[in-house]
Amino acid sequence: MYIIYAHKEWYNIVAATQNAVTSKIFIDICSMAEKCLHVAYDACYAHNLPEEHRFPMLKYELIPGQLLHEGTLTNANFFSPGICKDEVVLLTHTPQYFDKLKLQQLSAKEQREIGFPQSPALTHRELQITQGTIDCAMYALKNGVALNVAGGTHHAFAERGEGFCLLNDFAIASNYLLREKILDRIMVVDLDVHQGNGTASIFKNEPRVFTFSMHGQHNYPFRKEESDLDVGLPDGIEDEAYLDLLTMHLHQIIAVHRPQLVCFQAGVDILHTDKYGKLNISLEGCKKRDELVLNYLKESGIPCVLAMGGGYSADIRIIVEAHCNSFRAAKLIYDL
Numbered sequence: 001m002y003i004i005y006a007h008k009e010w011y012n013i014v015a016a017t018q019n020a021v022t023s024k025i026f027i028d029i030c031s032m033a034e035k036c037l038h039v040a041y042d043a044c045y046a047h048n049l050p051e052e053h054r055f056p057m058l059k060y061e062l063i064p065g066q067l068l069h070e071g072t073l074t075n076a077n078f079f080s081p082g083i084c085k086d087e088v089v090l091l092t093h094t095p096q097y098f099d100k101l102k103l104q105q106l107s108a109k110e111q112r113e114i115g116f117p118q119s120p121a122l123t124h125r126e127l128q129i130t131q132g133t134i135d136c137a138m139y140a141l142k143n144g145v146a147l148n149v150a151g152g153t154h155h156a157f158a159e160r161g162e163g164f165c166l167l168n169d170f171a172i173a174s175n176y177l178l179r180e181k182i183l184d185r186i187m188v189v190d191l192d193v194h195q196g197n198g199t200a201s202i203f204k205n206e207p208r209v210f211t212f213s214m215h216g217q218h219n220y221p222f223r224k225e226e227s228d229l230d231v232g233l234p235d236g237i238e239d240e241a242y243l244d245l246l247t248m249h250l251h252q253i254i255a256v257h258r259p260q261l262v263c264f265q266a267g268v269d270i271l272h273t274d275k276y277g278k279l280n281i282s283l284e285g286c287k288k289r290d291e292l293v294l295n296y297l298k299e300s301g302i303p304c305v306l307a308m309g310g311g312y313s314a315d316i317r318i319i320v321e322a323h324c325n326s327f328r329a330a331k332l333i334y335d336l
């Protein structure tokens, strides 16, 4: 069922997908449906990078392609988000930094820290992904869960980007929901192998947003920020110990803080196959992580917006399979 096809065939599926999922007709079908799993995606998510670039950008084409191919999702599930408005971005990021992004004025050093060469297309992509997370948050409040095929860009600070992150989508969405007085208690559950340093920094003086990061203690960033709860994991931790720790901490913080929405960063760089992560989590363990979080949030009646985060296994099929598991879990658990 979850066979991933060779790239050539993928491109055929994806080419058809891209035309279909960006059509407004499909958005309308989904919004008219009583219950629907909303998934944010646009062809621009798979941004063109120089050849041999180490970021696996192709995953953003392969994930929707696989989910359509196997029948987990149909075209009706996808919507193409608009562009996040400047005034919404500026609730989180400084005008100086945002101007540099828009005017292509990042220095060579700033671009090196981000890891992508600047371009108008890249800025446009980030604004669209960010709006995808905002829209997914709104859909999650209605249906329990919604997912963005990209996002979870947790290394973006208010005044700079780093680690493949330019805009902090969870922070922008949270600040938007707070400003609009839609919510007043939000939690970020960041389970990428890298600490959510940008998110921790942005919300360090914001009591309405609780930041939880469970990450490899010896992974980048080597200078950690302070989240509301940081759990630094030892190298080589395996499934059982990892899932036990997650269960314990998740139950505690949910009981105490009772968030009205959880922003779940479901990075798959916790896998033992990851080139950068130092943990020893199996594909099955990563799947159980997603199921554990989603099951618990559903039982607790807390909506969840899920974004992808990182994943750097050498074999892109493993990255795609692990990310697809998040969508499969959401569909099954929420019966959407």
Ligand SMILES: [Zn+2]
Pocket: 192, 193, 194, 267, 269, 309, 310, 311
């Ligand atoms: Zn990561």
